[in-house]
Amino acid sequence: MIHQKFFGEKPEKVTLDNLEEALQQAIEIEISTIPTYLYTYYSINRAPSQQLMINTLTNALLQIRKQPPYNFDEATAIALDISADLMVFANKAGALIMSVAIEEMLHMALSSNLKQAVAGMPVLNGRSPATWPAELPGHQPPLKINTARLSMKQLETFLNIEKPMKPKQKNLKLRRAYIPYPTIGEFYEMVVDCLENNPDIRYNTHSPQLVPGKGYYAQNNIDTIYYDKQHKPVFTNEDNSGDLICVADKTSALDAINLIVEQGEGQLVKNAPYLDDENNLIFSELLRYDFTPKEGEESSHFEKFAEIYQMYDALETRYDSYNIENINFSDLFVTNIANNPATTDYPAHIAPVSDLINGVYTYIFVMIEECYRKSGSTQYETFMFGIHKSMIFILNSLCGDIMKLKYKTTEGIEYNAAPTFENYPFSPLARPKSQLQNLYKAAVAAYPSISYLGDRINDLPDVDLK
Amino acid sequence: MATIDHNKELSMCGGTTPPPATPGAPASIKPPVELHVCMGLNACKGHDRTGSNNCAGTGFCATAQQHNCQTLNNCRGQGGCGLYGDALQQENPGNNNCAWQGSCAVPIQAERFSTLGSNKGLSTWKLARQLFEKRMREANRNVGPAPFECGPPQNWLVTVLGSYDSCGNSGDKRCSFGFNNPEDNAKALCERKSE
Numbered sequence: 001m002i003h004q005k006f007f008g009e010k011p012e013k014v015t016l017d018n019l020e021e022a023l024q025q026a027i028e029i030e031i032s033t034i035p036t037y038l039y040t041y042y043s044i045n046r047a048p049s050q051q052l053m054i055n056t057l058t059n060a061l062l063q064i065r066k067q068p069p070y071n072f073d074e075a076t077a078i079a080l081d082i083s084a085d086l087m088v089f090a091n092k093a094g095a096l097i098m099s100v101a102i103e104e105m106l107h108m109a110l111s112s113n114l115k116q117a118v119a120g121m122p123v124l125n126g127r128s129p130a131t132w133p134a135e136l137p138g139h140q141p142p143l144k145i146n147t148a149r150l151s152m153k154q155l156e157t158f159l160n161i162e163k164p165m166k167p168k169q170k171n172l173k174l175r176r177a178y179i180p181y182p183t184i185g186e187f188y189e190m191v192v193d194c195l196e197n198n199p200d201i202r203y204n205t206h207s208p209q210l211v212p213g214k215g216y217y218a219q220n221n222i223d224t225i226y227y228d229k230q231h232k233p234v235f236t237n238e239d240n241s242g243d244l245i246c247v248a249d250k251t252s253a254l255d256a257i258n259l260i261v262e263q264g265e266g267q268l269v270k271n272a273p274y275l276d277d278e279n280n281l282i283f284s285e286l287l288r289y290d291f292t293p294k295e296g297e298e299s300s301h302f303e304k305f306a307e308i309y310q311m312y313d314a315l316e317t318r319y320d321s322y323n324i325e326n327i328n329f330s331d332l333f334v335t336n337i338a339n340n341p342a343t344t345d346y347p348a349h350i351a352p353v354s355d356l357i358n359g360v361y362t363y364i365f366v367m368i369e370e371c372y373r374k375s376g377s378t379q380y381e382t383f384m385f386g387i388h389k390s391m392i393f394i395l396n397s398l399c400g401d402i403m404k405l406k407y408k409t410t411e412g413i414e415y416n417a418a419p420t421f422e423n424y425p426f427s428p429l430a431r432p433k434s435q436l437q438n439l440y441k442a443a444v445a446a447y448p449s450i451s452y453l454g455d456r457i458n459d460l461p462d463v464d465l466k
Numbered sequence: 467m468a469t470i471d472h473n474k475e476l477s478m479c480g481g482t483t484p485p486p487a488t489p490g491a492p493a494s495i496k497p498p499v500e501l502h503v504c505m506g507l508n509a510c511k512g513h514d515r516t517g518s519n520n521c522a523g524t525g526f527c528a529t530a531q532q533h534n535c536q537t538l539n540n541c542r543g544q545g546g547c548g549l550y551g552d553a554l555q556q557e558n559p560g561n562n563n564c565a566w567q568g569s570c571a572v573p574i575q576a577e578r579f580s581t582l583g584s585n586k587g588l589s590t591w592k593l594a595r596q597l598f599e600k601r602m603r604e605a606n607r608n609v610g611p612a613p614f615e616c617g618p619p620q621n622w623l624v625t626v627l628g629s630y631d632s633c634g635n636s637g638d639k640r641c642s643f644g645f646n647n648p649e650d651n652a653k654a655l656c657e658r659k660s661e
Contacts, residue, residue, distance in 0.1 A: 046636065
């Protein structure tokens with residue numbers, strides 16, 4: 001459950017009275033996008049076996065009833081070409097989604113810095129969506145977000161999350177205890193209006209924030225690159241695309257918000273043919289629009305998802321033109337995982353592993369909160385040894401490991417397991433790290449292959465709940 | 467007459483030197499060998515993993531503990547580079563300040579390139595080698611050639627170590643999609659200069 005309180009009957013704008021709730025809502029909006037994107041990211045096999053793909057496709061092509069039928073050379077040539085394009089696409093889709101996910105983590109930090117400066121301690125622990133599917137907090141009309149494998153449908157959800165704004169929607173009805181907004185950009189514009197209209201707001205420059213120059217954020221890493229068809233690396237984020245900002249005054253506050261909106265939605269396109277008058281996306285038009293960025297400019301999240309959407313459609317159309325039977329296009333590079341799984345769906349040999357993943361996922365937020373209480377070397381150690389190590393090595397490894405396990409639903413459908421990204425309810429009676437270590441022991445008992453992570457979990461900072 | 471307190475612990479002028487206060491230490495100790503993160507980055511003769519190399523810069527293998535990802539190094543100067551970390555971290559392979567502050571996996575395969583900073587897109591091993599040679603020059607030391615001009619290739623490392631790969635999900639660092647020659651790509655990375 002989200003813990004927002006009511007702040008008015010018609011909160012169509014952000015005011016000094018509800019600014020604290022608005023900024024907390026901003027944090028929760030950013031948090032909710034992260035598991036949505038990461039789940040889909042992990043569904044992609046970024047490096048499937050190309051030889052296996054070639055063999056599978058060659059055999060399938062040779063069995064197609066057409067006159068004249070494909071001979072072996074023709075079939076292998078087509079299989080090689082399709083497989084190379086799929087290899088590049090799978091890796092590129094993964095790189096683009098990860099490049100967005102790390103920028104959402106940046107946005108989460110920027111909105112947390114904003115709240116720390118203006119309204120007080122950001123709250124992150126327990127604020128990831130409680131169940132899946134969820135709703136993007138406060139979006140009007142309600143926008144359902146899923147943890148789902150890569151598909152055109154899931155990409156349409158991503159596009160709806162990041163779509164740019166049209167002229168302001170008025171008279172939005174209050175449905176829940178959130179400030180309603182039609183686009184994320186519109187929501188932040190309300191925050192900007194509040195900051196602009198209240199020049200006497202005092203900015204707290206003493207409490208810790210996540211600031212640039214300490215190595216906390218990097219625009220690119222090995223996961224945000226992919227190899228093109230010539231196996232040359234391509235970077236998906238520009239080096240100057242943005243960084244953490246210390247929010248100390250109105251100027252830096254507006255800079256932080258502008259960075260979030262620009263990275264997410266990008267520049268507004270006048271009379272965009274892919275948006276109707278009600279600000280709904282017209283996907284047929286979106287497939288035709290040229291989203292290529294200018295040289296040296298980074299694509300926005302919306303544009304990156306549009307690019308994946310267009311490529312997916314083009315490749316699937318081309319694949320379907322061969323009439324290959326019994327092999328779904330996406331099965332060649334997308335793992336067969338369920339939509340919106342919960343730990344309770346998993347049998348006894350998987351549930352403890354899922355609990356451990358959720359424990360690590362939640363502990364990351366516990367450690368981030370600690371970074372807003374502590375400064376100097378303590379903050380640095382918590383962030384680099386705790387958060388970086390947890391995300392890059394522990395969580396990433398576990399998300400890959402759990403997907404090697406299979407299970408059947410009560411309907412008899414077989415899936416690979418996947419991370420569920422649920423909040424783990426750490427008990428207040430013991431320190432969360434000790435609970436995490438117990439989760440690890442239970443997980444190893446069920447799945448001994450993950451024992452290599454024991455030292456890494458033991459090395460984590462010991463941060464208590466507050 | 468005034469008296470002076472005599473402290474038996476002090477060495478008075480002249481006379482023999484008093485014995486040390488602590489139990490006797492060994493007469494000599496084996497000096498610890500400087501650990502390094504990859505082929506061709508050893509500081510001295512005999513510092514290779516096998517102890518058989520005859521000069522600085524000619525060793526075959528890292529002596530820092532092998533690890534495959536950021537923050538997993540044991541100590542100062544034992545981290546790799548090129549996979550994660552900000553620009554400053556990625557400009558200092560094998561040159562990190564402290565334990566758990568290494569940027570990336572060790573050893574550094576020839577196919578690895580930096581993902582951020584002034585060396586972005588260029589060979590990580592070559593940068594490590596440049597930093598090493600600079601340090602040796604400043605120390606007025608001679609340096610021999612590395613066994614491989616651009617560092618240990620991935621497939622060579624797998625042969626020597628049994629299995630090895632650095633972390634990250636962007637796929638094989640050395641392979642062909644059927645439209646490229648991995649040797650050409652490796653050569654291009656090796657020869658590429660900063661623009």
